[in-house]
Amino acid sequence: xxxxxxxxxxxxxxxxxxxxxxxxxxxxxxxxxxxxxxxxxxxxxxxxxxxxxxxxxxxxxxxxxxxxxxxxxxxxxxxxxxxxxxxxxxxxxxxxxxxxxxxxxxxxxxxxxx
Amino acid sequence: xxxxxxxxxxxxxxxxxxxxxxxxxxxxxxxxxxxxxxxxxxxxxxxxxxxxxxxxxxxxxxxxxxxxxxxxxxxxxxxxxxxxxxxxxxxxxxxxxxxxxxxxxxxxxxxxxxxx
Numbered sequence: 001x002x003x004x005x006x007x008x009x010x011x012x013x014x015x016x017x018x019x020x021x022x023x024x025x026x027x028x029x030x031x032x033x034x035x036x037x038x039x040x041x042x043x044x045x046x047x048x049x050x051x052x053x054x055x056x057x058x059x060x061x062x063x064x065x066x067x068x069x070x071x072x073x074x075x076x077x078x079x080x081x082x083x084x085x086x087x088x089x090x091x092x093x094x095x096x097x098x099x100x101x102x103x104x105x106x107x108x109x110x111x112x113x114x
Numbered sequence: 115x116x117x118x119x120x121x122x123x124x125x126x127x128x129x130x131x132x133x134x135x136x137x138x139x140x141x142x143x144x145x146x147x148x149x150x151x152x153x154x155x156x157x158x159x160x161x162x163x164x165x166x167x168x169x170x171x172x173x174x175x176x177x178x179x180x181x182x183x184x185x186x187x188x189x190x191x192x193x194x195x196x197x198x199x200x201x202x203x204x205x206x207x208x209x210x211x212x213x214x215x216x217x218x219x220x221x222x223x224x225x226x227x228x229x230x
Contacts, residue, residue: 090157
């Protein structure tokens with residue numbers, strides 16, 4: 001069975017400092033992994049995805065994530081936070097088998113202080 | 115626009131009434147998902163279709179909920195005898211599934227249901 005755990009419900013950083021949002025997953029098969037962002041009153045937008053190619057994945061807006069099978073992790077990072085990064089971030093896992101649906105973590109709210 | 119569209123965007127209904135939501139996925143996508151999201155929570159999986167076949171239903175989907183995708187294109191989600199606990203944002207998403215690979219899902223703006 002698939003599951004995903006976002007280790008922090010809220011992360012607060014100062015503008016210009018690094019961002020780290022942690023995600024651990026559980027999957028019976030080789031997973032596909034995604035990070036989505038949701039700004040207030042906006043729809044879910046894909047940030048980046050891992051689907052078995054390079055383990056370091058680059059996404060939009062300077063975000064990247066590294067797939068570490070040995071640690072079952074897919075943490076999201078950004079070298080320098082911007083005020084516009086303040087939003088809710090969701091880690092998503094999908095089993096690569098034919099019956100795989102998409103399972104969301106509970107989300108991490110990122111606050112960025114000036 | 116070729117994105118996922120949902121209708122209506124907002125729905126206010128009285129407890130006990132039935133409501134139906136519609137989702138039009140991206141045209142070439144064969145998978146369609148329904149999720150429910152309450153304030154401060156992540157989206158919770160409800161059900162998904164591959165073409166017209168409903169492949170999985172969450173235990174969250176009580177017998178008051180039914181979803182269809184009759185021609186493998188648009189989908190409807192009906193809630194019968196609505197309860198206040200049904201108040202939430204209902205999200206639809208679509209993706210392309212080929213072989214053993216899922217592409218990313220694209221989400222609609224959602225339908226916000228308020229049961230009064």
